[in-house]
Amino acid sequence: MLVAAAVCPCPPLLVPELAAGAAPELDSARAACTDALGVLAAARPDLLVVVGPAEGPGRGPHPEGTRGSFRGFGVDLEVRLGRDTGTGAAGELPPSLAVAAWLLERTGWSGAPVEGLGVGESLEPERCAAAGRDLAGRAGRVALLVMGDASAARTLKAPGYLDERAEPFDAGVARALAQADTSALMALDVEPAHELKASGRAPWQVLAGAAERAGLSGALLHDDAPYGVGYLVAAWS
Numbered sequence: 001m002l003v004a005a006a007v008c009p010c011p012p013l014l015v016p017e018l019a020a021g022a023a024p025e026l027d028s029a030r031a032a033c034t035d036a037l038g039v040l041a042a043a044r045p046d047l048l049v050v051v052g053p054a055e056g057p058g059r060g061p062h063p064e065g066t067r068g069s070f071r072g073f074g075v076d077l078e079v080r081l082g083r084d085t086g087t088g089a090a091g092e093l094p095p096s097l098a099v100a101a102w103l104l105e106r107t108g109w110s111g112a113p114v115e116g117l118g119v120g121e122s123l124e125p126e127r128c129a130a131a132g133r134d135l136a137g138r139a140g141r142v143a144l145l146v147m148g149d150a151s152a153a154r155t156l157k158a159p160g161y162l163d164e165r166a167e168p169f170d171a172g173v174a175r176a177l178a179q180a181d182t183s184a185l186m187a188l189d190v191e192p193a194h195e196l197k198a199s200g201r202a203p204w205q206v207l208a209g210a211a212e213r214a215g216l217s218g219a220l221l222h223d224d225a226p227y228g229v230g231y232l233v234a235a236w237s
Contacts, residue, residue, distance in 0.1 A: 002136040002214040003143060004043035005207055006036035007177055008103065009231035010052055010096040010147040010199065012073050025226050032222035032233035037107045037145070039235040045112045045143035049135050050081065050100040051206050052147035053199040054118025058094025062116030068093030068101055079105060082114030094118045096147040096199070104145070112143070119202040121194065125186055128202050132209025146207045148200020150174075150230025158228025160197040169196055170223075170230040173204070177234035180218030182208040198230070211236065 014030060016023040040048060054060075065085035069092070070077045079101035081093060093101060097116045104114065117135070119128065136142050150170040153160035160166075169192065176184035185208040193201035222233035 001140065001142060002210045002216065003045055003141045003237070004040050005144040005146060005211065005216070005236040006033075006040050007146045007204070007207070007232060007234040008033045008036060008100070009149045009233065010099045011149060011229065011231070012070060012095060012099060014099055015070060015075075015077065015102050017075050017077055018070055018073050029222055029224065029231050029233060033103055034107055035221055036233055036235040037103060037109070039237050040143045040145065041109070041111055043143055043237060044141065045139070046141045047139040048112045048114045048143045048145060049138070050097055050114065050116045050145045050147065051119060051135075051203045052094065052096030052100060052116070053121055053203060054094035054096060055120060057091060058097070058118040059120050060118055062091065062093055062097060062118065064114050066091060066093055066116060068098030070098065081116050082109070100145055100147050117206070119206060121199065121202060122190065123202045124190065125188070125205050128205035129186060129209030129212075132206040133212065135206070136210040136214070142210070144207055144210055146203045148203040150198050150200060150232055152197035152229045154225045154230060155228035163196055165192065166196050166230070169193075169198065170225070170232070173200070174220055174223050174232055177232060178218050178220035180211065180216050180236050182211050
């Protein structure tokens with residue numbers, strides 16, 4: 001059963017070593033992520049599953065101990081998902097889960113075992129929800145760390161340029177996360193989310209499926225759009 005969830009953005013710039021001189025611009029987002037992870041720790045889960053957008057070989061499950069790096073972004077920095085299990089987990093974390101692993105290491109996560117799930121951007125809503133229901137049944141007390149950005153089309157300099165649909169889209173997601181409104185998250189359409197480059201759509205719908213009968217309350221901890229990209233942080237408990 002799902003007992004808690006944290007929703008965080010997943011830009012590699014969240015890692016200060018990658019942000020360089022721009023690092024202070026995301027200080028408030030980092031602080032909010034730390035608070036959200038504190039909610040997960042307080043819930044004392046039996047299992048923590050990190051869910052994030054992924055493509056190619058990054059899709060699918062990632063066992064505890066899987067490693068990731070930020071070498072592709074020009075920084076020789078390695079991370080590991082949870083504990084070192086000594087089994088030499090195959091594969092590498094996709095960028096979203098590498099950012100999550102960095103957040104967990106930064107906050108000193110030492111609680112429940114940690115696993116990862118990379119979700120394809122085009123995965124249909126009902127399949128996302130089914131994956132979430134499956135995750136919620138994995139242990140008596142399950143927590144989710146859900147990674148994903150809102151739209152990337154809030155300004156002319158945004159990765160997706162300026163799209164007038166972006167701000168209302170992000171506002172709707174923010175309301176849904178603040179209210180732990182699973183129906184509103186499930187109502188997000190695949191195509192508009194893709195056009196707005198909102199990488200969080202599928203992971204948020206995994207969360208919606210996991211939380212269907214959990215009766216959790218939500219709190220929005222951060223809502224900003226530096227660089228024209230919506231970064232939302234929320235905690236459900």
